[in-house]
Amino acid sequence: MPTPSGEQPQRLGVGSGELPRWEEGADLSIVGRAHPRVEGDAKVTGGAQYASDVRLPGQLYARVLRSPYAHARLTGLDTGRAAALPGVHAVLSSANAPEIAWYEDSLLFDRTLRFVGDEVAAVAAESEEIADDALRLIVDAYEPLPFVLDLDTALAPDAPKLRPSGNLNGEPTVYERGDLAAGLRDADVIVEETYVTQAALHNCLEPHGCTAAWDGDRLTLWSSTQSVFDVRQRVAEALGLPEHHVRVIKQHMGGGFGSKQIAWKQDVIAALLAKESGRPVQLMLDREAENLAVGNRNPTRQRVRLGAKRDGTLTAIAVDAAQQIGAHPVGGEGADVPAIYQNLYRCPNVRTEQRLVFTNTGPAVAFRAPGHVEAAFALEQAMDQLARALDLDPLELRRRNYADQDQAEGKPYTLPEALGRCYDLAADAFGWAGYQKPPAAGPKRRGVGLAAHDWAGGGGSPPGYAWVKWNADGSVDVVTGTQDIGTGARTGLTQVAAEELGLPMDRVALHLGDTANGPYAPVSSGSATQSTIGPAIRAAAADAKRQLFEAASEFLEAPPEAMTIRDGKIHVAGEPEDRATPVGDVTAQIAPTMIQGHGERGPNPEDKSVRTVGAQIVEVEVDTETGEVSVCRVVAAHDCGRIINPTLVDSQVIGGVTQGIGFALFEDRVVDAGTGVVLNANLEDYHVPTAADVPPIRNVHLNLPDREANPTGAKGIGEPPLIPTAPAIANAVYDAIGVRIRELPLSRRRVLDALATREAPR
């Protein structure tokens, strides 16, 4: 706003771009330390409130009736007996629900049902049991329609169509640089193979769900979501409310892995049931609904071509990727499979083509490093095959080819040396160079494999904001609108604030996950929370510190610029240590006025590209009699810039590798070909890794502050550790038994089949 007086406006905040970097080797006392989770006590004692823990006076519980058919038209629905059941307060279906547009061409309760699990009706009752009983009283009739369940069938010319335009979601996306044909012509060696990845299910410990409560025309929604602001926007739009009449709250979360980055139907259904019944309504999905209706990793088929000169120099990279996105375009279903082909290696001639294919299965949605996980399985096996064809060490082939600058835009990376150093660190820690296979023990064969990754994770767009309040007793409240989706963001972000403020951790409280009160923050996805919100918090803390020093100047009779804070005490340059003044002595004198600091995340550098990279090496043992693959050990080395908290980083790496082991060896949604029913939508038949499946995982710390990326120097590490695990395992299996398995998971059956294939021709 132009100031009428023309005077210099008062200063009320700091953008992170103004901050000096934390220098390498600087005397950081909190950042970089393994502080336990600030919410740890609350979690282990049961005090932390998860979505299903919300209890409001008069609260009802909701259940959803789902389509038993893979493709059908709803021809009859009688909810009368359900509504009349004592304890039932509201029933919603296409018969009485408002016509709310959902997905691109469907309704909240649509009469055309496109997968087993599509929403048909919902009931709110005084208990989950009564709601379940009521669902059984609903009389529903359907006209079954022809359906398709997999990529091949869906792409066949005479396939049943999910939509009038066919089964493709839009036109194929093509990326080209250089001249692929020329690159292939120039190649001395060409690898051409097709890889298949499966539908994996997120299986967050906490299922999706929410509780909705109205106060007049204002709605509060406690939702298990990675993005309180996006849920607010979508729910407001669906219900025709202005956004400021919707408040979305999420405090603790048992994982999202991408499946909670959007608003799902239950957020709106719970709100409508609450409106209808005049009572708060909780709608938690049970494990079956969770595994049918709210996302999965898209199955892919990737035809890969690589070309290289005799010395290993890559001349061509190409992929034709078809991805099965299920029945609906939910937002985030089009995982970016091409990215890693475009970015991981230095190569002048690249072509990627991506097709998104509808099928009558549950909708796909982002799943931890979406696209990259699927793509790495193919590309990194192809690289391994290429290395062997060239008679090169797979590690050496990668060292000769990894990208140290942005391949698409030609800009330098902020840390061009990062991936090379990850290779070195991982190889050294693993003992790659001198690795000797142990002698075969009966039917068991050992092997080692390697794979790398590339990811974004630099954050900053959309930006984030933070507010810092200095309290009278010298403690601090930090307010942000971000979420802690279970990664430990609360702890890592508190460390950033405590470090900048010079306070012990227990003097800083971080508030998050509430659209009404926090400033805007984007979805917690893309491993971008620390790199987006951290700098904003540091900026707000710096602003609050500046104001404190100005206020302290009078009491301490020293200029603000001579002051620093360490361990909660203000030190004045040149004065003895023991004359330091506790912060609380100053804040008490300016209380209850208090200091409000404001900060925002500044932009990323314009002339450089911020990436995260990493490499993993695994050793496996394959039982050639049973087909069982056991992972013996994993060494990981990932660039995430400055490590704010090594424990949190190790946790992400261990979690990612564990999920990668499951993806590589066990996890696979099984759909009955005759009906479209998911046969293992539960944790008994769908196998996620248990403690017994997890080998020693060593995470070697690169810990190279990415100073040009942002003023904390930290980047994300949530998603990347899952990317290289499956291809590293597959490469190790090849190393062990000499057969390459190009379809996931590497089940016993596939291993035995592959061995049989190998042994037959030889």
Added chain:
Amino acid sequence: MPTPSGEQPQRLGVGSGELPRWEEGADLSIVGRAHPRVEGDAKVTGGAQYASDVRLPGQLYARVLRSPYAHARLTGLDTGRAAALPGVHAVLSSANAPEIAWYEDSLLFDRTLRFVGDEVAAVAAESEEIADDALRLIVDAYEPLPFVLDLDTALAPDAPKLRPSGNLNGEPTVYERGDLAAGLRDADVIVEETYVTQAALHNCLEPHGCTAAWDGDRLTLWSSTQSVFDVRQRVAEALGLPEHHVRVIKQHMGGGFGSKQIAWKQDVIAALLAKESGRPVQLMLDREAENLAVGNRNPTRQRVRLGAKRDGTLTAIAVDAAQQIGAHPVGGEGADVPAIYQNLYRCPNVRTEQRLVFTNTGPAVAFRAPGHVEAAFALEQAMDQLARALDLDPLELRRRNYADQDQAEGKPYTLPEALGRCYDLAADAFGWAGYQKPPAAGPKRRGVGLAAHDWAGGGGSPPGYAWVKWNADGSVDVVTGTQDIGTGARTGLTQVAAEELGLPMDRVALHLGDTANGPYAPVSSGSATQSTIGPAIRAAAADAKRQLFEAASEFLEAPPEAMTIRDGKIHVAGEPEDRATPVGDVTAQIAPTMIQGHGERGPNPEDKSVRTVGAQIVEVEVDTETGEVSVCRVVAAHDCGRIINPTLVDSQVIGGVTQGIGFALFEDRVVDAGTGVVLNANLEDYHVPTAADVPPIRNVHLNLPDREANPTGAKGIGEPPLIPTAPAIANAVYDAIGVRIRELPLSRRRVLDALATREAPR
């Protein structure tokens, strides 16, 4: 913080000092209009959550055992049977509670009890009824001590002492300007009288109380308080917690009137009971406890001397005030009786002396315009008496003497003409000049009376802050840490935001009353909320608008300075009206980044003094047979600067006058002289005015924007309307029956006694 690069820091907020004033006659479309309360629907439909509406899973209900003696030592306490009662989860007393310092020389559960109602023990149980039963099972024994119940007894030399130092709370406070003795010598006429005011009880519709819930070592407290931040600070201190581990929330409130401006014992007792039981605990005071233990208006005795020249010019004002503050110095008990003697009139020679006196009665605390109400009853009757002694119209005497500049500091008022105009407006509307008494109707006599007031209400210290978030759909969330104590602050502050933003009211949501998320705001007292928080909100809104215009500049291809917003649309200067762009069209394009505006209340002017003033005129009818005084009509004229919402201002005036009628005629805490028991600690025996007691009240609007006070031009109106009512009534009673009653309330007995006194000597 010094920026290392030396570059100009990015701008992240606005201080209200930068804002241009809303000019008189400017095209304001929302400010100045009678918008209904934004929370009105929620309140009338029962949706609004008051303190007693909080329900948490497993919540217990607490009751407090109180001293039956006015002064005693607790000699025995057995809570064993109470604790063993099924349904009881925690019992606290001096036997097991931590020794938490309370008041200046006492404990949370002290063994010396100083009034009937002092806290002895507390019980938390599964219902209020079980808790009540448990209280009856506690065996308590006391050693009674001598006690004092009133000012005269307490000040007698041989009085029983509440404290070793005696019954005075500190030394008398003396204020002097000029030479009082000289002023009295110069006077042609002197009035010297003594006035007595009573203990009035606040009787907020909603009693005090709170609900406490722990999450690990973090406490959330839903408390009926005028100051979430002050409660947070006090509770944290008492429990040895850092402030950021305590969150205090208050959404809706049924009145505080000053009695809720501090943290009371129940806030800490509920927290301790919750800790002990491991369950949330609600501790609501019942009406009796409310009227015993959490405040009252301090009874006073004021010896007043006024001196004036024959022409009415005041030469001397003096008061010796003794104020009965009850058993404990709770904070805010020392109502500022001297202020109005020092400030209301232009007078060179002034002396005030104030003594605060302990008695064995419930503690006094601020009560709507504390001190001023008591003082005005005395001073404004003395002025009336002086006018009659000088044979001057009481209005004329005031016109000749009212202060138009700060008497203590000599600074001009920002609105020196305000009180003169209030006199004119009230006199005109009432018909003061031509008033003719109606002929006596049987025993009934009519009379008219006048009184004025002076008050602060300019706010700004401590300062306030606001944050404004522009949402993707063009709606706005405003976040503040202030409270709406029932005055309509939510509505008035929303109007300020909507006006500055150019949005309809229903596009703006105001969030308040939560220490965790809002920025700091001071206690809602001193009628300062609108004048402190309003400018901060306007500043934050201006900052958000500036950012919107900058963002819109690109889409609208116009410079930001050419833009204005009216009724939710952005208008570009020089372009036709019908080409205006809905705000939502722009915010949708910058969503989900959103705009965060920051604002703070700038300082008050240094060279001028900000006051609020006003006058009231009443007509009464006195029944000389029954002694009954009926108020026939009231005309009020008050300066509150710009009127943000005339309905809200009228509500405050009507409420204040109504409370003033109760104070003048009915309200009186009756303490049994033999025991110290309050005989009317309920709403049956303690008479607050009902609809039948309230005459037509006309509030004449001065509506003079106080441009130099702050950029909204608005000041407070919450407390002032209560100040002049009682003296105006007393003056009218004198006018009606020719006797002056200098002790409150003007009960039938006092009127009849006074009439008898008058009639006897004549």
